Amino acid sequence: MWALGLLRGLGHSAFFLVDLLRSLPWALRRLFLTIAQIHSIGNYSLVIIAASGLAVGFVLALQGYYTLSRYGAAESLGLLVALSLVRELGPVVTGLLFAGRAGTSLTAEIGLMKAGEQLAAMEMMAVDPKERVLAPRFLAGIIAMPLLAALFSAVGILGGYVVGVLMIGIDPGAFWSQMQNGVDVWDDVGNGIVKSVVFGIACTFVALYQGYEAQATPEGVAQATTRTVVISSLAVLGLDFVLTALMFSAPR
Amino acid sequence: MKNDNLVQIDRVTFGYDQRVILSDITMTFPRGKVIAIMGGSGCGKTTLLRLIGGTLTPQRGVVSFDGSPVNPRDRESLYALRRRVGMLFQFGALFTDLTVFDNVAFPLREHTTLPEPMIRDLVLMKLNAVGLRGAAQLKPADLSGGMARRVALARAIALDPELIMYDEPFAGLDPISLGVAANLIRRLNDATGATSLVVSHDVRECFLISDYVYVISSGRIVGHGTPAEVQASDDPEVRQFIDGEPDGPVKFHYPAGEYGADLGLRS
Numbered sequence: 001m002w003a004l005g006l007l008r009g010l011g012h013s014a015f016f017l018v019d020l021l022r023s024l025p026w027a028l029r030r031l032f033l034t035i036a037q038i039h040s041i042g043n044y045s046l047v048i049i050a051a052s053g054l055a056v057g058f059v060l061a062l063q064g065y066y067t068l069s070r071y072g073a074a075e076s077l078g079l080l081v082a083l084s085l086v087r088e089l090g091p092v093v094t095g096l097l098f099a100g101r102a103g104t105s106l107t108a109e110i111g112l113m114k115a116g117e118q119l120a121a122m123e124m125m126a127v128d129p130k131e132r133v134l135a136p137r138f139l140a141g142i143i144a145m146p147l148l149a150a151l152f153s154a155v156g157i158l159g160g161y162v163v164g165v166l167m168i169g170i171d172p173g174a175f176w177s178q179m180q181n182g183v184d185v186w187d188d189v190g191n192g193i194v195k196s197v198v199f200g201i202a203c204t205f206v207a208l209y210q211g212y213e214a215q216a217t218p219e220g221v222a223q224a225t226t227r228t229v230v231i232s233s234l235a236v237l238g239l240d241f242v243l244t245a246l247m248f249s250a251p252r
Numbered sequence: 253m254k255n256d257n258l259v260q261i262d263r264v265t266f267g268y269d270q271r272v273i274l275s276d277i278t279m280t281f282p283r284g285k286v287i288a289i290m291g292g293s294g295c296g297k298t299t300l301l302r303l304i305g306g307t308l309t310p311q312r313g314v315v316s317f318d319g320s321p322v323n324p325r326d327r328e329s330l331y332a333l334r335r336r337v338g339m340l341f342q343f344g345a346l347f348t349d350l351t352v353f354d355n356v357a358f359p360l361r362e363h364t365t366l367p368e369p370m371i372r373d374l375v376l377m378k379l380n381a382v383g384l385r386g387a388a389q390l391k392p393a394d395l396s397g398g399m400a401r402r403v404a405l406a407r408a409i410a411l412d413p414e415l416i417m418y419d420e421p422f423a424g425l426d427p428i429s430l431g432v433a434a435n436l437i438r439r440l441n442d443a444t445g446a447t448s449l450v451v452s453h454d455v456r457e458c459f460l461i462s463d464y465v466y467v468i469s470s471g472r473i474v475g476h477g478t479p480a481e482v483q484a485s486d487d488p489e490v491r492q493f494i495d496g497e498p499d500g501p502v503k504f505h506y507p508a509g510e511y512g513a514d515l516g517l518r519s
Contacts, residue, residue, distance in 0.1 A: 113348075121345035121404075124305050126334035127362045 013209050019130055020138055020205070027135035037140030041102045045148055048101055049094060053085075053152040056093060057159020060084055064160075065168055074168075078175035079182040081160035082153075086183065086192045090153035092240050095199035098145055099232035103207035106137055107228040110211030111221035119212075134208050141207075145200025146193055153192065191247050198239055203232045258283045258415055258447045259304055264313035266299060273299050275471045276313075281415075286441050286448040288458040291468035292493065292502065297451040298342075300468075301417050304449075305339060306330045317415070335363060338408030338446075342420040344400040346392040352379070352403050353388040359410045378406040381443075382436060398429030402436070409440060415447050416440070422454040430454075434461050455494050459483065467493060469502060 027034050064080040110133065113119050119129040157179075165172045183189065207228045214224035259281040266274045273296040281287050291297050302308040303315050306324040315322045317333055324330060346355050356375045360366060366374070379385045382402040392400055401421065408416060421433050438461040441448040452458050458465065459479040467475040467482060467490050475482055475490035482490060492500035508514070 116348065117341045117343065117345035118347055120307070121339070121341055121347075123307065124334055124337070124339045125359050125362070126331040127359075128331075132362070 012213075016209050016212070017205060020134060020208070023128070023131040023135035024139060026131040027139045030136070033132075033136040034139045034143075037136050038144050041106070041137070041140050042144035042147060045098065045101045045144070046151070048097055049148045049152050050155050052093060052097055053090075053155035054159040056089055056152075057081060057085070057156035057161075058163050060089070060156065061160040061163035061168070065164060065170075074170055075174040076178050076182075077164045077170055078157075078160065078179035081164070082157055082179045082183050083188060085153040085156040085160075086188050088192075088240075088244070090156065091149045091192050091195035091199055092236060094145065094149040094152045094196065095203060095236035095240075096233055098141075098148060098199070099203045099207070099229055099236065102141065102144070103203050103228045103232050104225050106141070106204070106207040107211040107214070107225045108221055110134070110137075110208060111214035111216075111224050114212065114214060115216040115221065134212065138204050138208060141204025142197065142200045145203065146196040149192065149196035149199075187249065194247065195240065195243050198243060199236050202235045202239060206232045206235060256282055258318055259449070260314075260316045261300075261303075262314045262316070264303065264310045264315060266296075266303060266308065266310050272471055274303075277468075277471075277473060279466060279473070279476075281447055281449060282464075283414075283447050284441075284445055285463040286438060286450065286461055288450045288452060288462035288465045289468060290453060290455065290458055290465060290493065292453060295468045296471050297453075297468060298419055301339070301419055301449070301451055304415075304417065305337060306333065335411060336413055337415045337417065338411070338413035339417045340401065340405050340408045340419060340421055342423060343397070344392075344404035346395075346400055346404055346407070348392050350392075351388070352384065352390050352392070352395070355392070355403060356406045356410055359407065363411060374410070375406075378410055379403075381409070381440065382406045383432075396429075398425050398432065401425070401429075401433065405436065405440075409444065409446075412444060413446060415449065418448065418450045418452070420452055421450060422452055422457050430457060433457075437461055455496070469493065 060081045061077060064077050064084075065074055068074045068077055068080065110119075113129075113133065119133070122129045122132060161172075161175065164170045165175050210224040210228045210231070214220045257280045259279075261277055261279040264274060264277045265272070277300070279289075289297050289300060299308065303310055304317070304322065306322045309324045318336075320329075322330070322333060346352075347358065350358065353375055356378050357371050360371050360374060364371075376385055376388065379388055382405055384399060384402055384406065387395065387399065387403070392403070395403065405421075416437075418437060421437065422430050425433060434457045437448055437450060440446070450458060450462060459482075462479060465476060465479055465482045466473055469489045475485050475487050477485070483494065485491065489501045491497075492502060498504050
């Protein structure tokens with residue numbers, strides 16, 4: 001029984017995803033709706049993303065210096081900070097924050113629209129809520145997530161510079177030039193971008209699905225919001241391992 | 253020959269799993285009339301509206317709109333049908349992120365390519381018809397329940413529908429708003445030449461504004477006719493409903509075991 005329920009849920013969400021993908025061309029035709037959503041999903045996440053990026057950059061520089069200085073490789077601190085952020089921490093931490101900041105608000109908004117019969121009203125007006133409400137949000141999430149992840153990494157590198165160069169006193173020339181030599185556009189930055197796009201798709205999809213399928217009651221919306229965070233976070237961590245393994249190659 | 257009945261419900265049965273909501277219902281809604289469907293809470297009135305709107309499929313029987321059957325599986329024709337139908341939801345179901353003006357403009361912007369000045373004029377005309385032109389820039393959160401429902405009504409008639417469906421338009425309104433709502437339903441029906449379908453349990457208001465009344469109880473039609481005919485009916489279920497008696501064919505108690513036994517007074 002339990003397995004059947006799980007399978008049914010998976011099948012249901014797969015059909016939902018197909019519907020959502022079919023509605024995407026509609027969202028492309030009415031771009032201003034998507035732009036409004038990028039504003040509300042992306043812009044309002046800027047502060048938390050920047051603050052977290054800075055904090056992670058600070059800590060990475062401190063911890064990295066601690067380890068690297070044992071091998072007399074403290075000059076490589078810039079490279080370590082940049083690689084860790086661009087390849088791994090940028091997409092993953094942004095994905096987790098995105099699920100908590102933007103995913104929950106999407107789920108709650110759509111769940112409450114459903115509870116207030118707004119989606120049913122739209123349907124009775126011959127407007128498909130999947131096209132009018134969900135598709136622009138889906139597209140906005142997919143666009144916003146890589147931008148936020150890039151911003152997270154950039155701010156994190158600045159944080160690493162502040163701690164490594166300004167506070168610890170590593171040579172700024174070595175900090176930047178090692179980073180410039182060691183980070184590959186395709187292998188490292190590309191790797192991070194692919195991850196952040198995938199996480200954007202996963203988090204936004206989970207949030208929209210949970211909102212759309214929420215029970216139309218206060219408890220129902222509360223549970224759906226919780227599930228959004230739990231499922232998105234697990235999806236980000238699981239997908240991260242899969243993607244890292246698939247794109248893994250030894251540095252040249 | 254043009255069909256005189258805008259909507260026809262022919263021997264429709266509907267239920268979820270074992271529970272039967274509507275059984276073998278036949279109704280006709282002639283053009284230009286206000287038809288009231290009355291019955292207690294949970295008797296299947298709202299289900300009937302959903303069947304006409306095509307969000308539910310009858311298990312047996314046919315619902316037809318303007319001569320052609322409603323088919324929920326055919327998206328194109330269903331959406332074409334819905335463009336000719338306006339529906340007022342019980343609590344208005346206004347879009348809370350849009351202003352009153354944008355709510356009323358929503359169907360116009362979605363379904364027409366009219367220039368913005370023309371949409372503005374149309375919206376103001378619809379809002380004026382419900383007496384809320386002055387509230388155009390308010391948000392739904394700033395409106396009272398009665399006002400929200402009038403805005404929703406303006407939105408429902410934005411595309412000049414042929415059929416307007418009202419789901420409990422009187423529920424939870426104060427006496428003044430109630431009189432306003434009843435008056436509006438009748439006036440809009442006569443002014444636009446639409447057909448109106450009012451689902452309600454408000455006996456007095458329904459008799460006042462409707463041309464024809466159906467009384468439903470536990471999924472069956474127990475009485476129908478003009479308001480005068482229904483009021484004179486001597487069917488016990490109809491009488492209980494319109495006189496509001498607490499006990500009768502519809503029991504006060506939900507089916508239960510013997511009271512004494514539940515309290516442990518007798519073994």
